[in-house]
Amino acid sequence: MVNFSPKLDVSLDPPLPKTRNEGLVIRKYGGSSLATPEMVNEVADEVAAIAEAGDRVVLVVSAMGDSTDRLIDLAGKFAEPPAPRELDQLMATGEQVSAAVLAMALTERGIEAVSLSGDQAGIEVAGEPGAATIVRVDPGKIAARLRDARVVVVAGFQGRDADGELLTLGRGGSDTTAVALAAALGGSECEIRTDVHGVRTADPRIVRDTRVVRTISYDAMVELAGLGARVLHPRSVELARRHGVAVRVTHASDPGPSTVVTAGEASMEDVPRVIGIAHERDVRLVRVEVSASGPDHYARVLATLAACGVRPDNLSWPDPGELRFTVRGTEPLGLPIARLAMELDARSTVFEDLGSVSVVGTALLDPPGFLPGLLRVLADHRVTVPAMTTSPSRLTAVIPADAVDMTVRALHDSFGLAVDRP
Amino acid sequence: MVNFSPKLDVSLDPPLPKTRNEGLVIRKYGGSSLATPEMVNEVADEVAAIAEAGDRVVLVVSAMGDSTDRLIDLAGKFAEPPAPRELDQLMATGEQVSAAVLAMALTERGIEAVSLSGDQAGIEVAGEPGAATIVRVDPGKIAARLRDARVVVVAGFQGRDADGELLTLGRGGSDTTAVALAAALGGSECEIRTDVHGVRTADPRIVRDTRVVRTISYDAMVELAGLGARVLHPRSVELARRHGVAVRVTHASDPGPSTVVTAGEASMEDVPRVIGIAHERDVRLVRVEVSASGPDHYARVLATLAACGVRPDNLSWPDPGELRFTVRGTEPLGLPIARLAMELDARSTVFEDLGSVSVVGTALLDPPGFLPGLLRVLADHRVTVPAMTTSPSRLTAVIPADAVDMTVRALHDSFGLAVDRP
CATH class of the missing domain: 3.40.1160.10 (Acetylglutamate kinase-like)
Structure with a gap:
């Protein structure tokens, strides 16, 4: 990632x-x-x-x-x-x-x-x-x-x-x-x-019974902010992490719960938990096949993409000679794809009309982990998943855009996020 | 002055x-x-x-x-x-x-x-x-x-x-x-x-056939600006004079004549001439009688006035023990007059509803001078003149406020300002 x-x-x-x-x-x-x-x-x-x-x-x-x-x-x-x-x-x-x-x-x-x-x-x-x-x-x-x-x-x-x-x-x-x-x-x-009152367990426009997250680590906040919560820009969270500054997000005029972004309370640090469900719309999946595999070729692909202003997300290389990543937004991809073909003899395929859902939290991959729960929800709802990436703090599934809302609701419910915990 | x-x-x-x-x-x-x-x-x-x-x-x-x-x-x-x-x-x-x-x-x-x-x-x-x-x-x-x-x-x-x-x-x-x-x-x-196109020979709202002054000295410009032309603030003219910067005033959108404020062209430097007629409304004349005359007493009067924010103009001392000056504007003078009475035992009289007209130019007092011409116009029009001050670049008559417009027109005409000179 x-x-x-x-x-x-x-x-x-x-x-x-x-x-x-x-x-x-x-x-x-x-x-x-x-x-x-x-x-x-x-x-x-x-x-x-x-x-x-x-x-x-x-x-x-x-x-x-x-x-x-x-x-x-x-x-x-x-x-x-x-x-x-x-x-x-x-x-x-x-x-x-x-x-x-x-x-x-x-x-x-x-x-x-x-x-x-x-x-x-x-x-x-x-x-x-x-x-x-x-x-x-x-x-x-x-x-x-x-x-x-x-x-x-x-x-x-x-x-x-x-x-x-x-x-x-x-x-x-x-x-x-x-x-x-x-x-x-x-x-x-x-x-x-x-x-806003702070960071919620999911987008309240999609899920009715969201909850304000009381404390969240810098890392988890970056995952949430980068994916869609947009309460704090990732750069401010990154700066706070480096200097150990706790950041409290509060509604300006309406008192109520607030979120503190911090290094984490000692007692909760190692407890695996799901914090919230993030999502993204306007996602495209790009598959690039290069004639020769290897880190050097991938680096050249990434350099070409960067030169065209394309920022790849959820990057993976599932097979030798193949690079796969998502691109947010609706900017045309014609130019970068043409340059990849001309300069690196690479064939690209773009899959449109996608979105993503992400389970964000702490130690998500520690056994038994939350990946089985995510996969079960996707399967139960017959959601096709053209790509998936995981990290300890984020499990992301790329799914059809029209399945995003339903999947966010199902995951929020399935992971019990609406219930306040002690 | x-x-x-x-x-x-x-x-x-x-x-x-x-x-x-x-x-x-x-x-x-x-x-x-x-x-x-x-x-x-x-x-x-x-x-x-x-x-x-x-x-x-x-x-x-x-x-x-x-x-x-x-x-x-x-x-x-x-x-x-x-x-x-x-x-x-x-x-x-x-x-x-x-x-x-x-x-x-x-x-x-x-x-x-x-x-x-x-x-x-x-x-x-x-x-x-x-x-x-x-x-x-x-x-x-x-x-x-x-x-x-x-x-x-x-x-x-x-x-x-x-x-x-x-x-x-x-x-x-x-x-x-x-x-x-x-x-x-x-x-x-x-x-x-x-x-505006520059400095005019008089206020065009009063005189119909004014002319734009092509060149004017810093000193004359300060006299004009301070009195009513208000084309350039005196502080900017003073700064230009100190550093020998010529200032050209031009209309921003309508090309035409402009005024250059400068140390003066060599050929005109010593030629006595009238540049324009300035005027002021809302002038009051103050006469202060102090119990003892002498520069020291006058200095105390001026210090008291300054402490009250009063800026005296056209200052003169016509008789021993008497100070006379004008004050522009409509600010009440009750406080300064009371302080002059209390602190210096001075009796003050304020004459209201006055204005002033000024002939502004160069070497105005060199013989034969322009003062006779000014006095003749005032006499011909039966204007009462409660006070008058002169300097080489300004001849000022304090007159009734309701005589200002007529007197400006008469002086502009009498000094031939409407006619362009080579």
Whole structure:
């Protein structure tokens, strides 16, 4: 299996504090929680209460509601597509506006608050416009502000590179900013306020009686997020794992259960268990037959695919000379297949109209394991399975797209996920 | 006469180039020239033509049309008044958006262009939020960009202070940014594209047949700007004077005559001439009688006025123990007058419903001078004149507010300003 492996790092300078910084709340609010001035004022009320209770607060904010879309629309009036560097310069203002108005709202409530752009917050990034990664956070910048202000509001999704260029982080960028700040400042936990209660045992649009997962390991979260739960972007989870930051996902306005993503509670660490059922639609299965087998040939196939922007998933080589993988989405595959034929004399076959279901959990393959249970459900429901891959934390079956909903429900039921456990 | 003396400086590091930078166009577009996406695209067409002809271009832009008002409205939804620092963080995004979209539009036309915030452009400022002044421009930042890009678009009205704080420059800030960049980069001229054709010989709302002044000295421009022409803010003119930058004011969309503000052409330098007629409404005349005369007492009066935020204009002391000055605007004067009475035992009288007319020009008092002509017009029209002040570049008469329009017309006609001269 090819895991999504985000290239992220936080080089801490000075190094990570030895003791966790208690009394410091690090919290991110997504754009859906800041969609209107009224919602911003509600967030300000909530944060003011924390600050008044004595904690210092570092907030990371996304752009307000649809302002990102409005900025993209504006850009479209001048260029199609806009120059990536300039799109970044433009987009970064969305988060800066959110940060400034939230700091205003807090100041209005008598709370000393300052807003900072990613640059002002000491977030150093590298990479290309729209897809930068955080390479370093200077914790001194925010720490200095926290000596005077009770709340520091940081514009998420952005930073400054070594040449002074402003760059945005791309998808999941604000979550990643929050986790990076928690790591750099030694916060014990990073809270993500969003529009869901946390991670569920399956997609509630498919399964009626889903449950919020109370704790989940970083690894299992990456599997879930990459497959469909989309509560946290895998890159932010990966960063949290590296720096041991616990991430709590909570609904912004509706109190209730929440999910903590962490290294795992000691007592549960080795207990095999199913956490949830993930799924994917718009999956295609590609079979590539090369004239000569061997790792070298496979590597050349993968290089050609990467050059065409194709990201293979669920990779396997069932027979010598054959590579099999899935591709998500609906992007045409004509060009990569033509290049594979021309450059490597490879014949490719694409199977369309597929989806996938995945059982995600811990130690799934430890005996007796959960694979027999998965196979039994598939067989009982006469689901054809053109491909399957397994790992200790994920068992994935590629199935017809029109069987996805039914299979997710059957698996959720079969593994008893709706019942709360102690 | 008390001149408006803006505290502005550009410390150049490295120092001002010895030779002017030919082939470098430095131009500012005001918000009214960037009010709609269509207007931004028109500006992009115009600038692309210059860049294609071979020149490098540094643009300074204001926020698009009403976006500044919209940001102020947004701020009003969170705080009244908003924290000044946060208002600056918010307002600065307006110019950053303009700069980014204009750079996009240029890139779309095949012109290499980059946008820069004031900070990225190396503009160092000092002072308070909303009222910062430029203390230094690092020309290396823009010069480095001009090696790759034909056009650099700089967000006006902003900079970064020594502590890394983002600050805006307040009124006239974008004009001042443009002049500061011209000084720092050694541009031979700074062009201001705005919604007027330049400086006129009088207010066209009062006088029908005004003429655009082709050249005007820095000093005369300050007199005009401070009095009512309001084409360029005095602070930008003062900065241009200090660094010998010629400023050309041109209508952004309607070609035609323009005004160049400069040290003066050699051949005209010593020729006495009237440039235009300025005027002011909402003027009050204040007469302060102090118990003891002398510079020390006058100084105490002025200190008390300054402490109350009163800026005296057209100051004179006609008799021992009496100080006379005008105050613009409609702010109540009760507090300063009460303090003058309490602290200095001074009796004050305020004359309301006044205005002023000023003959602005060069060497106005050289014999035979223009004062007789001014006095004749006032006498012919039976205008009462409660106060008058003169300087070589300005002759000002305080007159009843309801006589302002008629007197401006009479003076414009009497000094032959409507006729174009060679």
